[in-house]
């Protein structure tokens with residue numbers, strides 16, 4: 001197990017622009033506000049979705065693109081450092097016009113229709129991502 005002592009600090013609430021790339025817009029906000037450690041949540045709707053699924057055997061992501069509108073039922077993620085830059089790792093649950101939901105690892109290429117977010121700063125030692133041999137993922141290093 002790996003843990004880090006943190007304190008939840010102040011943050012930001014806001015709305016992303018129509019047509020923005022969801023992951024890139026949130027990452028850009030972290031850069032602008034110098035957030036290196038944090039948590040993010042959002043609800044709203046997307047015009048297009050791109051999500052990933054990590055294959056635990058091949059250690060590769062499969063990315064799926066859905067060119068239609070969905071509700072964002074939930075987006076939950078964290079902010080930490082990868083290669084010295086803020087990186088958001090977020091998962092998203094979407095629902096279609098019949099209320100069916102699905103989701104995955106949020107990837108660039110998910111386009112905002114409307115989105116309300118909360119971005120909270122966390123105070124504590126920086127968590128840095130590095131290659132994890134066992135999973136093949138860029139996980140937090142002790």
Ligand code: ZN
Pocket residue numbers: 089090091105106
């Ligand atoms: Zn993920």
